Each structure stands twice: as structure tokens, then as C-alpha cells.
Amino acid sequence: MSSVGIVMLVHTALGRAEQVARHWSAAGCPVVLHVDKMVPKRQYDAFVASVADLANVQFCKRYRCEWGTWGIVAASQAASEMMLASFPDVRHVYLASGSCLPLRPVEELIDYLHARPTTDFIESATTADVPWTVGGLDEERFTLRFPVSWKRNRYLFDRFVEIQRKLRLKRKMPNGIVPHMGSQWWCLSRRTLSAILQDPERKTYDRFFRHVWIPDESYFQTLARLYSSKIESRSLTLSKFDFQGKPHIFYDDHLQLLRRSDCFVARKIWPHASRLYDAFLTDIAGAMKRTEPNPGKIDRIFAKAVERRTRGRAGLYMQSRFPNEDWENGVSAAPYSVFQGFTELFDDFEPWLAKATGARVHGHLFAPDRVEFADGQTAINGALSDSAAARDHNSKAFLANLIWNTRGERQCFQFGPNDAQDIVWRIAKDPNAQISVITGAWSVPLFRSNLNFEDIRALAAKLQKIEADHMDVLRSPHAKARVRIWTMAEFIEAPMEPLQAILDEIGRTKLRRLSEAPKMVDLSGFGQFLQNLKNQGMHPYLMGDFPAERGVEVAPKPTRKPYLVQ
Amino acid sequence: MGLVQSYRLRLQRKRWRIRAFRKRRELKSVANRTGQIKSDDILCFSTLRNERIRLPYFLEYYREQGVGHFFIVDNDSDDGSLTYLMDQPDVSVWTTKASYKRARFGVDWLNWLQMKHAHGHWTLTVDPDEFLVYPFCDTRPLRALTDWLDASSIKSFSAMLLDMYPKGPLDEQPYRAGQNPMEIASWFDSGNYTISRNYKFANLWIQGGPRSRVFFADAPEKAPALNKVPLVKWDKKYAYVSSTHMLLPRGLNQVYDEWGGEKASGVLLHAKFLDTFSAKAKEELERGQHYAASVEYKAYAEQIKDDPQLWCKWSERYINWRQLEILGLMSKGNWA
Numbered sequence: 001m002s003s004v005g006i007v008m009l010v011h012t013a014l015g016r017a018e019q020v021a022r023h024w025s026a027a028g029c030p031v032v033l034h035v036d037k038m039v040p041k042r043q044y045d046a047f048v049a050s051v052a053d054l055a056n057v058q059f060c061k062r063y064r065c066e067w068g069t070w071g072i073v074a075a076s077q078a079a080s081e082m083m084l085a086s087f088p089d090v091r092h093v094y095l096a097s098g099s100c101l102p103l104r105p106v107e108e109l110i111d112y113l114h115a116r117p118t119t120d121f122i123e124s125a126t127t128a129d130v131p132w133t134v135g136g137l138d139e140e141r142f143t144l145r146f147p148v149s150w151k152r153n154r155y156l157f158d159r160f161v162e163i164q165r166k167l168r169l170k171r172k173m174p175n176g177i178v179p180h181m182g183s184q185w186w187c188l189s190r191r192t193l194s195a196i197l198q199d200p201e202r203k204t205y206d207r208f209f210r211h212v213w214i215p216d217e218s219y220f221q222t223l224a225r226l227y228s229s230k231i232e233s234r235s236l237t238l239s240k241f242d243f244q245g246k247p248h249i250f251y252d253d254h255l256q257l258l259r260r261s262d263c264f265v266a267r268k269i270w271p272h273a274s275r276l277y278d279a280f281l282t283d284i285a286g287a288m289k290r291t292e293p294n295p296g297k298i299d300r301i302f303a304k305a306v307e308r309r310t311r312g313r314a315g316l317y318m319q320s321r322f323p324n325e326d327w328e329n330g331v332s333a334a335p336y337s338v339f340q341g342f343t344e345l346f347d348d349f350e351p352w353l354a355k356a357t358g359a360r361v362h363g364h365l366f367a368p369d370r371v372e373f374a375d376g377q378t379a380i381n382g383a384l385s386d387s388a389a390a391r392d393h394n395s396k397a398f399l400a401n402l403i404w405n406t407r408g409e410r411q412c413f414q415f416g417p418n419d420a421q422d423i424v425w426r427i428a429k430d431p432n433a434q435i436s437v438i439t440g441a442w443s444v445p446l447f448r449s450n451l452n453f454e455d456i457r458a459l460a461a462k463l464q465k466i467e468a469d470h471m472d473v474l475r476s477p478h479a480k481a482r483v484r485i486w487t488m489a490e491f492i493e494a495p496m497e498p499l500q501a502i503l504d505e506i507g508r509t510k511l512r513r514l515s516e517a518p519k520m521v522d523l524s525g526f527g528q529f530l531q532n533l534k535n536q537g538m539h540p541y542l543m544g545d546f547p548a549e550r551g552v553e554v555a556p557k558p559t560r561k562p563y564l565v566q
Numbered sequence: 567m568g569l570v571q572s573y574r575l576r577l578q579r580k581r582w583r584i585r586a587f588r589k590r591r592e593l594k595s596v597a598n599r600t601g602q603i604k605s606d607d608i609l610c611f612s613t614l615r616n617e618r619i620r621l622p623y624f625l626e627y628y629r630e631q632g633v634g635h636f637f638i639v640d641n642d643s644d645d646g647s648l649t650y651l652m653d654q655p656d657v658s659v660w661t662t663k664a665s666y667k668r669a670r671f672g673v674d675w676l677n678w679l680q681m682k683h684a685h686g687h688w689t690l691t692v693d694p695d696e697f698l699v700y701p702f703c704d705t706r707p708l709r710a711l712t713d714w715l716d717a718s719s720i721k722s723f724s725a726m727l728l729d730m731y732p733k734g735p736l737d738e739q740p741y742r743a744g745q746n747p748m749e750i751a752s753w754f755d756s757g758n759y760t761i762s763r764n765y766k767f768a769n770l771w772i773q774g775g776p777r778s779r780v781f782f783a784d785a786p787e788k789a790p791a792l793n794k795v796p797l798v799k800w801d802k803k804y805a806y807v808s809s810t811h812m813l814l815p816r817g818l819n820q821v822y823d824e825w826g827g828e829k830a831s832g833v834l835l836h837a838k839f840l841d842t843f844s845a846k847a848k849e850e851l852e853r854g855q856h857y858a859a860s861v862e863y864k865a866y867a868e869q870i871k872d873d874p875q876l877w878c879k880w881s882e883r884y885i886n887w888r889q890l891e892i893l894g895l896m897s898k899g900n901w902a
Contacts (some may be wrong), residue, residue, distance in 0.1 A: 253705035309900030319726040319829035322822045329826040334756040382757020383880040393786035394760035405757035
């Protein structure tokens, strides 16, 4: 008879429980089974009969085990008492469930515990130190009373909590014990377990814990602290929890992963995961090849699942992730740059930028007639089409799609007061957006155009109004984008410096220093043009100060390439 | 949501249920094998017309995934669909000559059958050209998913419609009965979907894909809806409102997370665009039995005449569910 006894709490998939019980029993471990009282008598009897041939398997008194209630503790107590009384050789009692599966040969577990005869393996931490509490109840698990089931009557449960909070009702820990919590799956030594079960004060503790919420995570965890001489605060059972505190389930495709676990037992296993049961419930000879344990890998996979469920992928909008405004965890998937007024001021700005940064440089994505994708393409990654109607149908989705589809490649595009303006708030609130604006540059195409002056004046007034509104948005305290705004006068004074800064921010410049600047358009006569607008009663102010003769000085002929002094 | 609105939706739900109850007279049972259904079987509901060529693969696909029983309403097929279905051991068949349109595109019929037979079962409602793909579907049966949904107290599972199409003209590669349609229609649009929220029913309204790109380029607001909730732990009080796009009570439409996280979701591969499509479009156009005065079919007929090419340079070729999850079309959520 082995020195390790297994207490199994069973409530569904009795067939699998039988298989596992046989496995323990065959290795010489006595098993005490507790079957939930909710299991119908007929099923229970059949289950008992199915393991009747095993001498070292017993059944204890049945309790109703509802999640979060005392029943589970009562069941563990009853089964443990029976184990200690019926099998005097047992030195360690291992608490497992019907959906637990031994991952390593039982002999290894026996040897492992034999080498540590007085150690108790029970995860046990004070309430202040654990992050895994669900529902905002940590210390209150102990100080309030929980007479109603959380699963069946959530509404009443919450009202009870509320009322007790309002009335400031609090219970005191009996005998000043310190509440500890941890995984409900433990492995305790006979000495500690019997001390807990035979404690003269047990009635007091039981009465207290009966109204604690989820006592199976705190009863033994707290009391073991009173008696154990050596607590190893970890569970020998691999058990991963999701964001709601519900255990992750293992399936056939986890086989390789489970082989890398350093735990002895895993929970919980999907009852139909036949490959797992076949692979692990074999004798030593047929047992798996030893693999180097790598529990970190399991941790990562399940931690990622929790993160995906709670934070999701930034910038993704899809059928099962559609965050409310300001709850996006990233409005867009990657940083991008928006340029306003640059193509107006420089003839070859787009090719220059593409060459200098290696980014994909689009034209005016929000142009009224069509989406001006880079290189005149009619569609782009993700089959995003250049139809202006499709874009304007949902311009936020259009931009989000563009950035999501081109993850890994920096996107730059032009914007201006001629474009559809619905998107401006979205971009302004996006921390991934890097917006550079030369205000008033929209007037350069007008200046170079061949329109009637009357039309120019009307257009200029309109565009100036739109751009001014846009600048108000960009300067709003709600804007989260990286915004740089220059007036046109400011910019042409010293264009190299801002250009260098923009390239640095994009960060993937091929050139360490700007050697080649884009070619600025000929602005001679621009000052006079503005003066003419003024003379017509319009007030062009977004460009900054341009004296009537100023434009001539800025671009003297012949043009020399600008350069930086080292 | 105010009490008034909530009560209105309740009345609406009752109206759909009463309507379904009245429409039961239109259904004539021709093969009733519902006695075989076990209490934990996953059920599949479908309504169809002249889909004989698609049926073998459709049934095989869902049997493989673990569907226990099929409920099929045959809307007056004349291509042998009915006799084929009657011979299947796990299919119960009803037939009707009544108007598909007046049964709200089959929804009333299926609502009735679900009310009667699906209570307490996980229920999959799909057309014969829709193929469910869910996380881990290559290694875990559908029951693994429904067990997990049960354990997580989730009652409905979203699977957006993903239009699949071939490269080249639609009629270039003929489809054979029993063939996996995705061998031909293996391409899809990966990133041109738009979403807006329908506050009344709490569902998302998804549009986009090749149909929007090609047929509705100038009127994207008319493009068909792609959001679907095909897998539901059915209760006899539930009712689908419009196709499987949304249902009542509206909490079942809340299949998306609003605080940045991702819920688990799948995809319905929509293998509509095979060589059978033009004949089907023509027939349906004559019958005028489809949604919104068959505007979809009209638009297709217009375009398909001159340039029957849905494929473009940026189309993505289908590989498996992991590809769809990486592209962000579906999610594992916290199922790992």
C-alpha cells in the first residue's frame, strides 16, 4: 500500500473518473471518491458497481457541491477523514477532481512525496497579496455572509452584499486566524490534515467558513497555516484560470504542451479528449518520452488568452471586438503620419518622402472623388477599394482597416481642407497619428491656378474656414495625436529643420542626415496674391505674415539646394 | 434601454413567435426522424430550394463537425433535393410550396421548428452554402466549443459571413456534387469590412467584402449584411428576427466586447459564388422571392453580364482558421 492517498471529488463524466481512479488504484494509491449529491442515484450506483473490483477504492458520504459554497469543503473533509481512518499507511493526501488527469507516472509522485514527508503543498497567500479575486470580493469573502448562491441567484447575491456593505456589517475571524487563499487543489501531509480535522476548535472554524464565499479556496489554505511545519505554497496540480476565474479546459491538441508541464496532475480535462486520456493513463513502460519541462510555455499561452479576452488586439474592429469610443486600447493598429500642406508647397513631396523613409506614401486618401492610394492603385491590402462612396460610408472603418491591413509598413498620407472632413476627430484622438500641418498652404494651388479671381476668393474663404476648424480640433485638449503646426510663413523661413524632425519621428530614415530636400514651388508673387485677396475684403491669416514682396526673397533664382551646416 | 423599449421588443418577439406558429400549417412533414434525437445533440436547421448538388458535402461537413440531427425545410425543389434528403438517416424534412418571401425568407418556418424541437439544444442555423469555421475546428469537434460556451455561460456564438469566390470567371470551374466548394471558391477579401452598431437590437451591422466592392461600389449602404449569430443554445422563447443576423431577446446579439477585449467568434465561409450562381441568380430574379426586392440579385445580374470577376490582386487565399484569426476576421477570445 502506497503512502499517497487520492481524494477525488466527482460530479460529471463518471466514466472518465472511473478510468482515473483505476489508474491511481493500479499504482497502489488508495482512492476515496466523493460523488456530488446532485448525481442521480441510478448513475451513482452504476459508478460504485463499476469500481467494485478495486479493493483500495472507497466512497464517502455525499454532499451537494455547488460552486462557491461550503459543500465542497464538507466533501473534502468527509473524504479526507475516511482516507486517514481507512488507510493508516497514507502519509500524504492529494485532493483532485474527477476531471483531473495525472501527467506523470504515479510512481514519480510517490517518490517525490516520499522524499518530502513533512511538506504540505498548498497554495496559500494572504488576501492582500493575491490578484486573482473575481467580482471585487477579496477580504469581504471573509467579513460578509453569503447565504445565497451566486450561480443561481446572482441578483439576490449582489443585493445581500450591498446591504451588508451599507450596514457596515462585519464578521470577525475566529481566534484571530489570518485569512489565506489559494488553489483549491492541495496535497497535505497526514500530520497537518489530521490536525485540521481533529482540531478541538473545528466546530468554530466550520461555522465561520460555512458563510465565507468560495470556502474551498480558503478553508484548508487558512488552517494549514496554523499547523503545518513546512508549507510549500504552490499547487502540484496544473490549473489555469481565465479572466472570470473559471478553469481553462485542456483538449487533445494540448498534448505536447501538457508533456512539458512540471506538474503531476492537470485540470481540467475535457471528458471527450480521448487522446489525452490514452496518452497519460498508461503504465510506466508505455509512458511518454521524457520531455524537458517547460511550464513557462503553458503559462504564456493561457496568459495570452486572458489578455486577448480583456485587452484584445489594438486597432482591430471586428465582429466580436467593437470597443466603445475611448475604450479601444489603441484607436489604430500602428503609428502613421498625416501631412497637410506639404504637397501644395513642394512639387515632389510624395516621392521624396517615400524615398527618404521607405514608408508607403499615399496621396489624399480622403479626396472627394476617389481614394488616392500610393502609386495610383485602385485597391490596397485587404482588398480595400478606392471608391470614395465606400470610404465615406464609414470613414472610421476605412482608416482602421487601412492601418490594420498594412501592419508592419508605415503609412503616410496627405490631408487638406478639400478632403472629406468627417475623419478629423478620429485622427486627432488617435495617439498613433503623427500630424504635421503647414497652415494656409492650400492657397498655393489657388495662387498657381487659372481661375477667376472671384472664384478664388470664394474658395479661399471656404478652405480657410475648414482648415481653421480643423486646427481647433487639433489644438483641443481632447486631441491625443502628435501634432505639429506651422504657418506657411514660418515653415518656408527654415524648411529643413521641421522636415528633419518629421523624418526622425518616422524613425526609419535611410539617410542619417537630410541631404536632399524636396523642391519648393516658385512662390514669387505670392505675397502680392495674398494682398489681392485682402484687397477684395477677404482676410487670409492662416499663412502667417507675408509682406507683399516677400515671396521673391524666399525662392531667389537660380534656386540653390538647401543644405545644413554640420 | 428604457422599460418601454424593452417591452416593445418583447411584444415584437411574441409577434414573431405567433407568426411562426401560424406558418406551421405551410410545412408538411415528409420525413420525421426527430425521435432519434438525444438530449445533448447539436441540431442543424436549414431551408433550401434546389440545392441537390450542394447537399452531399454540406451534410458531410456538419456530420464531421458533430451535428447530431438536421432539420431541413425544402421550399418546392424540383431537382431531387427532397428525395435525396428523405434518404438520409439523420435528417428530418419538411416541404412547402408557400412563399419564401412571405415566410420572411424562411425565418418563420425555422422559428417554428426550433420552437418545437430545439429547446435546450445547441442549434446551428445555416444555409446549404454556409460552412462554419470556429477556433480550433481542425482539432476540436463542435461539441468542445458548445461545452466551453456552456461552461462560460455564453448562449450565442457569432460567425460572420465571409464571401468566398474563385479566381477568374465564376463559371470556369464546374462544381461536382460532394466536392469541397472551397477548392474552387478559395479566395476572400480580408480587410474591407465596415461595422456600425444597431442600438435597437444591440447587434453589429457588418458590410463589405467582394459583393460590396464589386456590386455596390457606388451604394455601399445597400450592400448585404454579413453579421450572423448562427449558433445558439436554443430556448423555445427565442426567435430569429431577420435571417440569422439578429435574434430576440436582444441580449443574444451581444456577441462582441465593448471594452477592448475580444470574444470568441467564428466565420461562415459563404460558398455562394460557384458556377451554379448565374443560373440561381436568374431563377431567383424571376421568382422575386429574395430580400429587399431581390436588389442583391439585380445588382449581380447587372454586373455579372459584363465582368464576372470578383477576384482582385489583393484577394487572400483561404488556408485555415488560424489565418482568419491572424487577419482579425475571427477570434479565439479566451478559449485556448
